[in-house]
Amino acid sequence: MSLQILEIFEPGETPLPHAEAPGIAVGIDLGTTNSLVALSRDAKPEVLRDAAGRGMLPSVVAYDAARPPQVGEEARRVLLDEPERVVSSVKRLMGRGARDIKALAGRLPYEIEPDAAERMIRLKVAGKSLTPVEVSADILRALKARAETSLAREVTRAVITVPAYFDDAARTATRDAARLAGLEVLRLVNEPTAAALAYGLDRGAEGLYAVYDLGGGTFDISVLRLEKGVFQVLATGGDAALGGDDFDHLIAQQFLRQREEDGGGGDLSVGEAKQALLTARIAKECLTEHTDGEWMLEVGGRQSRHRLDIAGFEALIAPLVARTITTAKAVLADAGLAPGEVKGVVLVGGSTRVPLVRREVAALFGRAPLADIDPDEVVALGAALQAEALTGGGDTLLLDVTPLSLGIETMGGLVEKVIARNTAIPAARAQEFTTYQDGQTAMMIHVVQGERELVAQNRSLARFELQGIPPMVAGAARIRVTFAVDADGLLTVSAEERTTGLSQAVVVKPSYGLDEEEMIAMLRTAMENAGEDMVLRLLTEARVEAERVLLALDAALKADAGLLAAPELATIERRMALLRQAMAAEDRHAITAALEALDQATQDFAARRMDHGIRQALKGVALDRLASRLEAEDPS
């Protein structure tokens, strides 16, 4: 009710407005560089923005021993001055082990804990030891808070997108992060599929479509068939370690090489490396719109200038772009299609703004790609549509596939594939194996994911031992191993000895994942840190309250601004602006103060509205109709 602008609660006293209709669920694009949250109502998805109108939340988290983490724009600012406190691009580390990280050695501006040989890696930041799951959970918490502020209600359920090419470990890590952040994941949806959903529903497209998704850290290409509300993925492929970040690296390397040639060598600190990358990124973004530019680097107190034009930039990145095109061709071949059969190509990811990328994609498919939905937002919009379909019904159907083959190690370190890539999910397949030694009573089952022939070239997902096999001659036992992949792309493996019916089932927990104990410990820590969380909660509450008051006041002003003298109106508007400013920052006391100031400025207005309302009522307008009119004005 509008008249409630009179009452202002102390933050902390008002419970968060609880979901009246529990159906609500948001769509989240948890990106390498930026993350977004969106909500769809009546098949119309919208990105949820902060008080300053920003939709993208930089996937950057700044840590401090004494304070709760800062996420997004603020953390990005910290990146400039105290880069050692900041974690960015953490998505590239999801589900990774120390061995994987060696492949990225020197390219990650993090300090990795050295002892993490067989566990999920840990980052050393601001005196803390953090897993990528925890860092991602901090980003998800910020998105959840943004959604709650924007919608003025609690949000506990989400559809989260992952690169189609994410393996089982990375998918599990994403789910774990959501759980830590207090979000129930209704479904993990592949990013290209989400993008297709946003395009397909938007324009009733039919036929074959390709989605070319070049994000900050991953590349995905998918071919889908769209028909009467069915989104059927035919084939998908990509590269989990290729993205726009790599363009930045190449530029940074070039700049640093130039410095060395000019006699400015020397080792870079982690902080300086981050600054070089940041400069490189600015250069890349600039070269998307301009033909050349000059940038400055400051390392070890010495400045240097670096010129780069678009031809030079394209020469640097051409091999990477060519790699994406080769992958795209392979995926088309997998689907048994020629490029010309594809009716439209959808571009996703900020890196597809790079002109060379657009030219090469257009050349491959022989047509200009579609990019009229903002490539930064399209995935979140699709996720929101799927969230609505899952909660509110809806007639669309997403039929996705496994991005990578799943198999078992056999003799000689070879891989026997059980589920081939591009198999529609959910899927289950069984295969029989046998013992290879007389009297063998146990069998190690090693589950791997990937396309290569040798185990060592693929990703190890899990190992378990089937015990108690009755002793028989080699080759007599019949061990049936069943792989089941659910609709999120997560794998369960079970094994059974067929001659005795001895059975063992394991849920595959990736070798580099969190085990249940670690997860519980983290949840406990989260509770012990309730102090920190309380601060965050109070901040959210203050924002929710401020939003409510602003909406109510807007409605009241629209109806009755005539009751105010011009200077009174000016004061109210100024204080509203101040409140909006305070809401964009992280200080809840500032929000409370701005609210109080606004409250004072509106007290006379509220009283006059009340009088006016009563006079109107005495003129013959029934009070109950007045109340209902005021109710109707109140959009909250």
Place this chain on the structure above:
Amino acid sequence: MSLDRVISGETAAGQRPCWSCQAPLSVRAAFCHACGRIQPPAALDHFRRLNLAPRFDLPTADLEQQYFGLQRSLHPDRFAGKSSREKALSLQHATALNEAYDVLRQPLRRGEYLLELRGRPLNGADGGTIDDEELLTQAMAMRERLADAAGEAEVLALIASAEADAAAILAEIEGAFAQEDLASAARLLTRLRYLAKLTAEARARVAGAGSGVQA
């Protein structure tokens, strides 16, 4: 038609109670008519699973209409807010539908499956011996052509000719199944299997030898 019924084992039209409300249901009912809850999937062959008659010349449109229609009501996405039991049952249904669709949409696998249903499974392509002289000669010649192919154009030409051969064989297989000539169907399917393998290898070579494949 009577043959179809024998093959799918549909003669014993059993009943079972709904797990939730105990209402008596046909074993084939996907949903309870009384409480509306999803039921465990019945043991059905792939054709029955998709409400299709078992035949080789299966129109793609029929197959897709059934598959999409059933997934629309049984896919886990329709059960996001339901109990874990209902979710698990939907997962089983969707898995079975995907398996059936995967087998039936590919002529080669559909043919092999049909032979299996009729009690004449084909020998494994890798394990079983092939005694088809014509196939062996043809296979060796094509393999040599692929090995000798100098450029993409030559490989593409090879793919085109293999696909033309496959189309001709498909027509013959249809005829064989129509006349219940299962021996000919088996011989032709073995040829088709070989052509499919060769085409896949040739395609992979054009695409850049599995470069999309990297763990």
